[in-house]
């Protein structure tokens with residue numbers, strides 16, 4: 636069939652658009668998705684939190700384990716500490732805003748995450764706290 640290559644080209648462009656649409660940072664609705672988590676939230680949590688809240692050490696730190704989405708949503712003395720859609724009621728966000736005079740301020744002194752990183756976490760929880768599965772959603776422990 637003569638038109639086959641042309642049809643094939645259209646099909647692959649459509650497939651490509653489909654893939655891009657599904658993994659873009661912010662969807663057409665303006666809501667953050669898995670790519671937003673990977674780009675704007677995961678690096679902050681890995682850098683500031685994983686030293687303590689990983690599978691090996693979580694038992695010493697309120698049993699809160701941030702290694703995967705499933706663990707983050709189901710561990711911690713005050714679980715669930717992430718309430719999708721409700722950032723201001725989520726302990727994970729609340730502790731980030733505490734002054735260092737409070738024992739529960741995270742990350743513990745002297746570290747402090749930036750306003751920009753804080754805003755990204757607020758937005759991510761507000762939009763449903765989507766946390767991808769697999770390697771993308773697996774947080775590494777430093778060193």
Ligand code: HEC
Pocket residue numbers: 679680683684685686687688695696697699710711712713714716726727730731738739741742743748
């Ligand atoms: C140096 C170790 C350390 C680091 C790094 C750290 N935490 Fe913690 N975390 C603790 C300790 C200790 C507690 C218990 C504090 C308490 O009960 O007074 C805790 C408790 C928590 C809790 C309460 C869990 C519950 O269910 O009670 C949350 C939420 C939390 N941390 C989030 C974070 C986040 C988010 C980060 C990164 C921004 C972070 N922590 C970084 C040591 C750490």
